[in-house]
Amino acid sequence: MNTLWEFLSMSDANVRYVTLGSILLAASSAVVGCFTVLRKRALVGDAVAHAVLPGVCLAFMLTGEKNQLILLLGSFLTGWLSLVVIDFITAKSRIKEDTAIGLVLSVFFGVGILFLTSIQHSGNENQSGLDKFLFGSAAALVGQDLVTFGIVAVLLLLSVVLLYKEFKLISFDVAYARTIGLPVRGLELLLTTLTVLAVVVGIQSVGVVLMSAMLITPAAAARFWTDRLGVMVVIAAAMSAFCGAAGAFVSYTAPAMPTGPWIVMLLSLLAIFSFVLAPKTGLAARLLLQRKVRRQMMRENILKTLFLLGEAQDNYSHSYSNKQIRDRRELPLLRMKEGLLVLRRQGLVTKSSQGWALTDAGxxxxxxxxxxxxxxxxxxxxxxxxxxxxxxxxxxxxxxxxxxxxxxxxxxxxxxxxxxxxxxxxxxxx
CATH class of the missing domain: 1.10.60.10 (Iron dependent repressor, metal binding and dimerisation domain)
Incomplete structure (x- = not known):
């Protein structure tokens, strides 16, 4: 508890930059990721994350400097270009979207690695640190980065708030959106641009390899907890913000631990927790529901069997043994006995020395x-x-x-x- 309090009240400016930057990055990425998941374009985020690397390298090769704004601009252009190429391949060929995404991801990332290797052998003294775009380095964030994250986060959140209804409609029913006259193509383009922007800003913190997890994992986890988009967005943002702060805390208490991978690790744990224990839609809830339904079906089958036996003799109050019930309908013995006891407690059957009989309610x-x-x-x-x-x-x-x-x-x-x-x-x- 003392360590956490020390972390929250720390005076080291760099640690505050890392913490606030991680929170802003995680929350804004999660908000945009919700719409990406609902539009069934989760793999697109992974493709964009890998496609920004050649943009970073090209920007450095053309300028010879690690100007943050220029590097971000280069990564944005190649990230956006990757989406254009995916759409073009899908529309103009017989290749499906998932295959196009795989092609674009591998080609762009391969070109990026080629450029990065070339830069590392060029002898340019300014190239130090470019490799951090692969795996990220949240600990290297400074005040200027925090300002950039803040501006982008506000831009992403403001865009989602202002166009929430439109984004919601194109995420669930594109045909209806076109019918009522919405500029669907323009809205899809804007949502795609916001996705690229979220990825581009985040690569410095978690890198191209893990950025897709920041975009998709919180949205996937939040989806288990609600059927309402607004609530899903809030839950995803809250989960990501918490994991962003927690990842920074882990790095603060254990300097050898990197912030970005820990954020993704915590998000993954939350996603697994949601998958297993979320009410109604979680694995445990579904298993319990299936068990409840199976038991209910067993009890109804027992009642039906007793009714059919009584119908054959035109005597519904007659008692029947376990063997007679199972001769009429093959039922697992242990489950049948369990079902009969439950039906007895419910007042639907009675037990006598001759066997089981239906009550009036049964x-x-x-x-x-x-x-x-x-x-x-x-x-x-x-x-x-x-x-x-x-x-x-x-x-x-x-x-x-x-x-x-x-x-x-x-x-x-x-x-x-x-x-x-x-x-x-x-x-x-x-």
Missing amino acids: KKEAQRVVRLHRLWELYLTQYLQVASDHVHEDAESIEHVLTPELERRLEELLDYPTQDPHQTIIPQQP
Whole structure:
């Protein structure tokens, strides 16, 4: 705690530059990255990040100096050119976009490495430090860099705020955006330019190799926590800002640890955490939901089996043993016993020395499931022309998820039937 307080109240200007610069870079990149992810162009960020290297090298080769503004301008031009080339290849050839991205990434990056190697053997004394564009060096940030980061961050955030509705529309429904007269091509070009700008500014901190992670990872992590774009943007920016500050803190407490890779590492950990533990959409939540659904299906299948056994004897209060239930329908023994105990606690079945029997409430629930099954079988035969002896399996799956609204719709379509395709009576609503 004392170390963290020391970090927060530090007087070293360079450490403050690194911390604030990392926060601004991470947050602004995440905001733009949300739209890149939603437009399914995540790999484009990686291509741009690798394509800026030849621009940096060319700018240095032409001027012979490491002027920050000129280097950024050179990297912006080649980054933007890479996107133009990707679009041109995709539009004018049979090559798909993912292949075009791979081609552009490898070619531009290879040319950049070639230029960098040439510069390193040129003897120019000013070339020292150019290799940091490969892997980044956040610790080398100075006050002028912070001003640049601040200007770019404000520009990116202001653009997103002013054109939020337009960017949202082209991210989800380009066709509708064109229909209502939005300049879709211009908006896509602007969003692409903002993406390039975010990448160009960030390479000095984390390098071309890791910059795509800064753009994509927080957006991908935030997507697990919400279905609303505005909330997703805020979560992604907050995650990135936190990881930016945390990465700077790690470098401050352990000088041998680089800031940029630690920012990406922390973002990756957050992404893994989100993938596994996010509510509703996380892996754990989905597994729990699947388990809940399987158990519910098992209980409904048990009720349906008891109903069918009673229907055959016209006696729904009769008791049946585990063997009789399993003879009527093959059910896993352990899961069936577990399901029967749950149904007993719910008051849907009773247990006697002769076996298990439906209660009045259980009969109503079983009758509902059987009714949905037979309605769906009839729908498949009448509207989809499926043979009556091939509809049972489909009905077995769908009967557990049909809602009351769909049930009423089925009845209307089928004109309130009384028999299924096998001439078996369809139970009426309990």
